[in-house]
Amino acid sequence: MTSITEVKKQRLSPPNVLIKTWCTLAKDEDEQVSMHAMKMLLDTFGDLESIVEFVKSNNIKV
Incomplete structure (x- = not known):
């Protein structure tokens, strides 16, 4: 089951291409x-920890 916090993060998360750009x-x-x-x-x-987690889980190379 997905927690409310996770749902909010998913809804508010910008597109991966924008994260790659940043x-x-x-x-x-x-x-x-x-x-x-x-x-x-x-x-x-x-x-920073959340950034690293997102980048790793979405295979964004930095």
């Missing part, structure tokens, strides 16, 4: 670009 931009040489991408990831997932 991960790529997080490695950008431009500090402003990199910081903004990390902010977007952290605002979406809440913490």
Whole structure:
């Protein structure tokens, strides 16, 4: 059975291609670009551990 929290996460989760883009931009040489991408990831997932879990479970290469 799926918990309510998991359902909310699924509904609020952006498309994988957007997460891939943010991960790529997080490695950008431009500090402003990199910081903004990390902010977007952290605002979406809440913490680094959740980002890593999502990336691994969706086979997103970083």
